[in-house]
Amino acid sequence: xxxxxxxxxxxxxxxxxxxxGVVVRKNLVVMLMxxxxxxxxxxxxxxxxxxxxxxxxxxxxxxxxxxxxxxEAAVGFxxxxxxxxxxxxYDVDALDDLKG
Amino acid sequence: xxxxxVFVFFAVLALAAAVLVVVQxxxxxxVLYLAFAVLSTSGLFxxxxxxxxxxxxxxxxxxxxxxxxxxxxxxxxxxxxxxERRPLLAKIVLVAxxxxxxxxxxxxxxxxxxxxxxxxxxxxxxxxxxETLFGSYLLPFELASVLLLAVLVGAIVVARKKNLHDPD
Numbered sequence: 001x002x003x004x005x006x007x008x009x010x011x012x013x014x015x016x017x018x019x020x021g022v023v024v025r026k027n028l029v030v031m032l033m034x035x036x037x038x039x040x041x042x043x044x045x046x047x048x049x050x051x052x053x054x055x056x057x058x059x060x061x062x063x064x065x066x067x068x069x070x071x072e073a074a075v076g077f078x079x080x081x082x083x084x085x086x087x088x089x090y091d092v093d094a095l096d097d098l099k100g
Numbered sequence: 101x102x103x104x105x106v107f108v109f110f111a112v113l114a115l116a117a118a119v120l121v122v123v124q125x126x127x128x129x130x131v132l133y134l135a136f137a138v139l140s141t142s143g144l145f146x147x148x149x150x151x152x153x154x155x156x157x158x159x160x161x162x163x164x165x166x167x168x169x170x171x172x173x174x175x176x177x178x179x180x181x182x183x184e185r186r187p188l189l190a191k192i193v194l195v196a197x198x199x200x201x202x203x204x205x206x207x208x209x210x211x212x213x214x215x216x217x218x219x220x221x222x223x224x225x226x227x228x229x230x231e232t233l234f235g236s237y238l239l240p241f242e243l244a245s246v247l248l249l250a251v252l253v254g255a256i257v258v259a260r261k262k263n264l265h266d267p268d
Contacts, residue, residue: 005209015117016201037121043141044141052218053218056229077168077255093185
């Protein structure tokens with residue numbers, strides 16, 4: 001029997017690591033990868049809570065989170081490709097065109 | 101007891117791989133560790149009794165998203181290593197705030213215990229999952245398929261090479 005606290009703490013840690021990756025890194029591709037980690041942490045918590053309550057809703061919500069993550073990855077990569085064609089770089093600091 | 105041991109094993113693997121994804125300099129190494137983290141998470145889903153989600157995780161993440169990442173890195177030839185020019189203090193703050201918040205919430209959970217008692221009988225089975233997904237959650241499910249179609253079209257339109265003289 002896995003204690004629910006362990007599942008929630010693990011999900012929180014995964015979420016925190018992914019968040020650190022999104023905020024700290026400056027490589028666009030690695031930022032997108034960290035976003036996937038972050039969503040994985042949320043999924044772990046959802047599945048754990050669904051099991052805790054004996055309800056299938058946790059797994060269903062996690063399924064929708066996965067669908068959303070796939071959409072985000074596909075559109076994100078299309079944007080990365082378009083961005084790379086313009087700038088020839090992945091550095092997010094090159095994205096300061098609208099700064100005035 | 102064995103389930104708990106397997107859970108801890110996969111949890112340690114997932115956390116280590118997640119940290120390695122963030123700290124790698126080379127994006128291709130990050131992708132490999134991401135595949136590791138995703139497969140460990142799928143192992144966690146299996147130990148948590150969500151077999152369907154574990155299988156979906158392997159199929160969609162390890163088979164789809166990770167391959168997409170590898171394709172993009174190869175297509176755009178991501179050899180340039182983006183330098184991390186942030187000052188050290190800003191980096192420390194940016195790492196400390198999310199990790200501190202996570203540890204705070206984790207501490208609250210561990211100190212007070214989870215407020216809701218577990219329902220006996222373990223996790224829900226496949227049948228309950230399918231009946232709920234295609235019963236109460238039918239509309240979000242169909243909307244998700246529309247979302248995926250829109251993403252398919254949108255990704256092609258955005259990523260396509262634009263030719264101004266050719267209207268298509």
